Amino acid sequence: MSNCQIVKLMTNRYSARVFDETFQVPKSVLESLLESVRLSPSAYGALNYRVLVFPRSKTRSELNPIFGNQNNFVTASEIILFVADRWSKVESQTVDKTIDLMFPDSQDSFKKQIYANNFHQRYDGLYKNNPQLGDEWSAKQVYIALGVGLVAAESLGLDSCPLGGFDEKACTKWLQTKGLIAQDEMAVIALAIGKASPHPKKAKIRQPMAEFAKIIN
Template identity: 30%
Template sequence: MDIEARKSELMSTYYFRHATKEFDSTKKISETDFNFILEAGRLSPSSGGNEPWKFVVVQSPEFRKELAPLVSGAVRSLPTSSHFVLILARKGLTFDSPYLFQQQTKVKGMPVEVYQSMQQAYAQFYEELHLTTERELLDWSSKQTYLAMGNMMTAAAHIGIDSCPIEGFDLDAVNELLAEKGLLGNDEFSLSVITAFGYRANEPKRSKTRRPMEEIAQFV
């Protein structure tokens, strides 16, 4: 496939995608296709390759019923979606945290002595980004979860599967429920964003609308 054909195919994917509020509950995403979507999330970029996320796929009808009163932005998508994903952000990801050490030396294969020699650079990086409080560290991780979510939604659209990003939820209440179910580890995670996947029940009422390029891109 030449480059123009590749560009056309990708643009078709973006034009296909829309925020699907209600799904056809009779249609389910195959295990193979959903693993493809999850893999797009797993391979997403993150600062330092730290992967500060966790994907909780809620398929249990009972669990969904418990979530229902806590996610006002998913009134139609929660009960109808094929797959409902809670994307969690890692908390307390300081430059000297055990997780970061394990991620860099075990997962990414950085020699321990190299990691140790970079501690001053890591500290400076955190200082320059004002990553000092628990809230700032969580916000930093949460920003990166949106990279994974965007890639998962694009991957889904690329194979004809719909999705909807969701921010309408009671954060404290959902976190409490997740903690009760042992899904936050040792208080290591917090809910960041939700994404529903499935097949649209209805076609969009209008074509995709966006501001013109000249209003949003500036070359200097």
């Protein structure tokens, strides 16, 4: 993709407020989007988040009140809900899982130890006694993946809208009650995808480039 194509892609992208309820995201397109999100970067390559996909269904309708019955949540073809590990899980499980997948060879024990030492030296002092800050670190990795998902959706011809205005604690509790996530996981943000209902588009408002970016030599 050329530079001008990327700029055009983001110039044309708008957050959908209402989706066409007759449109269903094709399975192959959804799989491509999810694969793009799966390949997103994260700090230290940590595998500390996953997604739950909710098509239009009775199950998703139970979440409507938690999301304030927003039109884009109700009408989207799919809702991709990002779930992150709490810091307690990152320390007890996620680091080891990441290391095992990153260094699958039994000969890599030295590399595994280096990774573990670097990770814990970097973060234990910051979050060991303040796990809430560790939870926030984990959630930040999700936002990287969300950004990738937004660009990927546009490149696949889908409209989208990030949904952060919901009761995260209530959503987390609902997911745990349904057995969809563990006690040491949390709902972070959602991405609604589909085809937007036709509506007039306003001019995109952003900071002038001269104010937005400064190159420091």
